[in-house]
Amino acid sequence: MLARGxxxxxxxxxxxxxxxDAVGGSVGHGAIVLCLVGFAVMLGLSPPQRLTWxxxxxxxxxxxxILLWSGIVDYATRGVLYWRDRR
Amino acid sequence: MSPTPIRNHIRxxxxxxxxxxxxxxxxxxxxxxxxxxxxxxxxxxxxxxLAFRIARALGVGIDDVFRWEE
Numbered sequence: 001m002l003a004r005g006x007x008x009x010x011x012x013x014x015x016x017x018x019x020x021d022a023v024g025g026s027v028g029h030g031a032i033v034l035c036l037v038g039f040a041v042m043l044g045l046s047p048p049q050r051l052t053w054x055x056x057x058x059x060x061x062x063x064x065x066i067l068l069w070s071g072i073v074d075y076a077t078r079g080v081l082y083w084r085d086r087r
Numbered sequence: 088m089s090p091t092p093i094r095n096h097i098r099x100x101x102x103x104x105x106x107x108x109x110x111x112x113x114x115x116x117x118x119x120x121x122x123x124x125x126x127x128x129x130x131x132x133x134x135x136x137l138a139f140r141i142a143r144a145l146g147v148g149i150d151d152v153f154r155w156e157e
Contacts, residue, residue, distance in 0.1 A: 013119075014118040014119050015118065015133075015137060016119070016125060016131055084130065085124065086121070086124065
C-alpha cells in the first residue's frame with residue numbers, strides 16, 4: 001500500500017515519507033553508535049587520573065544526552081530532506 | 088533525497104491532460120502532493136508500484152513517463 005492514514009480524503013503519509021523516515025532513523029542510529037564508540041574510546045584510553053569526573057551520574061547523563069542528540073540528528077535529517085525536495 | 092538518474096515527463100504529461108493538478112494526480116496515485124513535486128523535480132525515484140500507478144493515471148505507458156539517464 002502506497003499511502004497510509006488518509007485524513008478526510010487527503011493522504012497523510014506515503015512511500016516517500018516512509019523513505020525519509022528510514023533515512024532519518026538510519027542517520028540517528030549512526031549518531032548513537034558514533035557517540036557511544038567515541039565515549040567508550042575516551043574512557044578506555046584516558047589515564048585514570050584524568051577520569052575522576054566520571055561518576056555514575058555523569059555517565060548516565062552522558063548516555064541520556066547521546067539519546068537526545070540522536071533524536072535531534074534524526075529529525076534534523078528529515079527536515080533537511082523535506083527542505084531539499086521543496087527547493 | 089538526492090537527485091536520481093530516473094528522469095520523467097510527469098509535468099508535461101500532466102499539463103497535456105487538461106492541466107491535471109499535482110494534488111489530483113497525487114490523490115489518484117495514493118501519494119501526497121509533495122511527493123509529486125519531488126518526482127517532477129527528479130529528486131525522488133518512485134517505487135515500481137508508484138511508477139505504474141502514475142503511468143496509469145496519466146493514461147500512458149510507463150516508458151512514456153520514465154526513462155533512465157546516467
